[in-house]
Amino acid sequence: MNYNWIKPEEFSFNSFLLMDRWIIRMMCENHLSDKDFSKNLAIALEYNPAVKWYFFHKCPESRDFLERLTADVPKDLSLQAIRKAEVFVIGEMETSIVYVYPELMNKNCxxxxxxxxxxxxxxxxxxxxxxxxxxxxxxxxxxxxxxxxxxxxxxxxxxxxxxxxxxxxxxxxxxxxxxxxxxxxxxxxxxxxxxxxxxxxxxxxxxxxxxxxxxxxxxxxxxxxxxxxxxxxxxxxxxxxxxxxxxxxxxxxxxxxxxxxxxxxxxx
Ligand SMILES: C[S@@+](CC[C@H](N)C(=O)[O-])C[C@H]1O[C@@H](n2cnc3c(N)ncnc32)[C@H](O)[C@@H]1O
The missing domain is CATH 3.40.50.150 (Vaccinia Virus protein VP39)
Structure with missing residues (x-):
């Protein structure tokens, strides 16, 4: 469910560097069957190597899944296509994004x-x-x-x-x-x-x-x-x-x- 607490396009994908292990695990487990989410997450992670590295190390139990997920991401995507994927993932993870910006939670919720x-x-x-x-x-x-x-x-x-x-x-x-x-x-x-x-x-x-x-x-x-x-x-x-x-x-x-x-x- 989307609550419209944030405008996803205003957020950096680096927001995921603020997230806890349990949120990363939940992202990987809950969205395994959601093809759109998986596809966009794969693109966003492959083109944000620092976030991918962080996920691997913060949440090692998700590493195998994330490696498989990102294996086939095309290497020649446009900046626009990458940003579209990032914004999709940010929007789907709206509640978790809000949690890592507490002042926004008070202001927007x-x-x-x-x-x-x-x-x-x-x-x-x-x-x-x-x-x-x-x-x-x-x-x-x-x-x-x-x-x-x-x-x-x-x-x-x-x-x-x-x-x-x-x-x-x-x-x-x-x-x-x-x-x-x-x-x-x-x-x-x-x-x-x-x-x-x-x-x-x-x-x-x-x-x-x-x-x-x-x-x-x-x-x-x-x-x-x-x-x-x-x-x-x-x-x-x-x-x-x-x-x-x-x-x-x-x-x-x-x-x-x-x-x-x-x-x-x-x-x-
Ligand atoms: C929608 S917020 C509500 C915050 C607060 N209870 C309120 O009503 O103002 C949900 C909160 O629950 C926390 N949370 C998420 N999963 C949880 C769990 N399994 N057990 C306890 N808290 C959880 C989140 O980190 C977040 O702070």
Missing amino acids: DYIYDWNKNLLFELADFNDKVVLDIGSGTGRLAFAAAEKAKRVYASEPTDALREYLRDKIKVENILNVVVLDGTVEKIPYEDNTFDIVMSGHVVGDNYDAEIAELTRVVKNGGYIIDCIGEDNRKRKPNEELLKRGFEAFYHVSKSGGDIYRYRKKVIK
């Missing part, structure tokens, strides 16, 4: 800049709680929760975003937010650690595994919250969350989107 933190506070009492935010991004949820919570652990797998969060913590002298790596599939904490475990725009690839992991780290009587931001998308309630015991809170965003926030009290 409506779900962040249009959001009001009271939409989070309505879902649970954060006062004095120990909270985990999974896939924090630029910290929309984490920094809001930190205004009330005892401590917030902001877990984020993208290195550029962890650095952004740490810079903000330093500049604003925020004393109760801790930044760490980690994914929803494998949360780097022991069982029953948090009063509230929250996320936004993260859960959804594998509901059973993800919710089992969120449930594992939340204390008995604690909450799991899924609080997306404000955008203009038309949605239906998420049946996957409802059938797993979440309650939904619905409103229409000011840009006309159907926004559902979810909450589940965990009883163990």
